[in-house]
Amino acid sequence: MADNEMDSWDEEEEKEWQEQREQRAKGYNEARYRKEQQRRAASDLRKYRNNYPDRPKVNPCQSATLPDMQNLDFYLNKKRFKPNGEFIEVILDQWKDDYELLERNNSYIQWLFPLQEQGMNFRARMLTRTEIEMMKKDEEVQRRFIEAYKLMLGFYGIKLVNADTGEVKRTEKFEERFDNLDYHSHNNLRITRILKCLGELGFEHYQAPLVKFFLVETLVEKQLPGVKNSVLDYFLFTVKDKQQRRDLVHFAWENYEPRYKFIWGPMEQLKMYKKPSDCDSDVGWEGEHG
Numbered sequence: 001m002a003d004n005e006m007d008s009w010d011e012e013e014e015k016e017w018q019e020q021r022e023q024r025a026k027g028y029n030e031a032r033y034r035k036e037q038q039r040r041a042a043s044d045l046r047k048y049r050n051n052y053p054d055r056p057k058v059n060p061c062q063s064a065t066l067p068d069m070q071n072l073d074f075y076l077n078k079k080r081f082k083p084n085g086e087f088i089e090v091i092l093d094q095w096k097d098d099y100e101l102l103e104r105n106n107s108y109i110q111w112l113f114p115l116q117e118q119g120m121n122f123r124a125r126m127l128t129r130t131e132i133e134m135m136k137k138d139e140e141v142q143r144r145f146i147e148a149y150k151l152m153l154g155f156y157g158i159k160l161v162n163a164d165t166g167e168v169k170r171t172e173k174f175e176e177r178f179d180n181l182d183y184h185s186h187n188n189l190r191i192t193r194i195l196k197c198l199g200e201l202g203f204e205h206y207q208a209p210l211v212k213f214f215l216v217e218t219l220v221e222k223q224l225p226g227v228k229n230s231v232l233d234y235f236l237f238t239v240k241d242k243q244q245r246r247d248l249v250h251f252a253w254e255n256y257e258p259r260y261k262f263i264w265g266p267m268e269q270l271k272m273y274k275k276p277s278d279c280d281s282d283v284g285w286e287g288e289h290g
Contacts, residue, residue, distance in 0.1 A: 038233055038263075045237040048196055052116050070125045071114040072134055075141040081111035082123035088112070092147045102155045103180065109190050112148045113197035127200060136202040145201055152194060156181050158213065166206035168213050178223055188230035195238040208244040211235050215248065219255040232264055247275060 047053070073079045077089050085107060086095075095101055110124035118126055135141045150160050153168060157177025161167050171177070181187050191214075198206045214235055218228040232252060239245040249265040250273045256262045262270075 034229075037229075041233040041237070045234065048115075048117075048199075048238065049240055055116060068125070068128050069131060071111070071127050072131045072138075072141070074111050075135060075144055076138070077144075081108050082121075083107055085111070088144055088148070092144065092151060096151055096154065099155055099177075099180070102152075103184060106186075109193060112152070113190075113193050115193060115196050115200065119193070132200055142202065145203070149194070149198070149203070149206070152190070156187070156191070158210075166203070166209040168209055178217075182224050182226040185226060188227055188234070192230065192234045192238060195235055199238065199240045204240050207239045208241065208248060211239055211248055212251070215252050215255070219252060219257075236264065243276065246273070250275075 070079065074081055074088055077087050080087050088111075091108065091112070107121050107123070110119045110121045114124070114127040114131075116127050116129070116132075135145075146160075146163060153160055154171060155177065157171050157174035158168050159171045161169055195207055195210060198204065198210075211231070214224070214227065214231045217223040218225070218231050224231075236248055236252060237245065239248060250270055253259065253262045253265055253270045260267075
């Protein structure tokens with residue numbers, strides 16, 4: 001072999017080694033990022049499920065002042081969302097099939113699904129505990145909330161088939177809507193918000209059916225690859241009911257590939273886990289998010 005050929009071979013080998021080193025470094029950085037993302041998710045969702053224990057208690061005598069009741073007023077159709085918004089009845093009536101508007105406008109989502117935490121729209125108000133109790137008791141608010149939920153489900157290619165149980169399934173246009181959901185990752189944050197809000201405003205029993213839907217679509221049907229991480233890191237651990245959450249973690253583990261890489265629950269307990277209906281004893285464990 002000529003010297004110049006040897007030099008060329010060495011250069012090609014060095015180039016390959018460098019590419020391998022860069023790939024390993026990239027994989028290491030991605031792994032660190034994912035680990036940090038999962039840590040933040042765990043902390044965030046634990047606070048949510050424990051009703052934000054670090055949030056200052058509100059004086060009941062001051063909680064009903066106008067600035068603290070804007071979410072309630074919006075749901076009573078007394079005020080438009082901010083900024084540059086509409087009344088909720090206009091949204092429910094005229095935005096239902098306007099998917100471009102629902103995708104493009106990022107101001108309405110915090111008003112339709114308020115939380116006890118600040119979001120990106122600083123014109124929206126955090127949900128107060130007083131509002132929560134009042135909104136759960138008001139029939140018109142509850143009716144509008146279900147309609148708002150159905151509005152967003154339709155946007156994602158899903159429909160509510162049982163208003164009592166929260167059962168959901170695909171719509172006829174699901175493929176188009178799934179493509180949009182997979183492409184626009186900010187909708188993962190929106191769905192997390194929706195799931196949290198369900199647990200705040202009296203629809204905790206709607207959480208598990210929606211999470212189960214996304215687990216089936218991502219792990220069983222192999223749909224929505226861009227949503228899969230959010231389903232496991234976030235959606236799954238919004239479920240407030242501990243038993244339902246355990247059942248969902250176990251379902252996720254059963255359908256995750258490869259199973260030995262499943263990190264969202266303790267492996268040994270998952271292997272032994274049985275639903276209460278299958279066994280009188282309760283295997284004591286919690287998922288990765290506690």
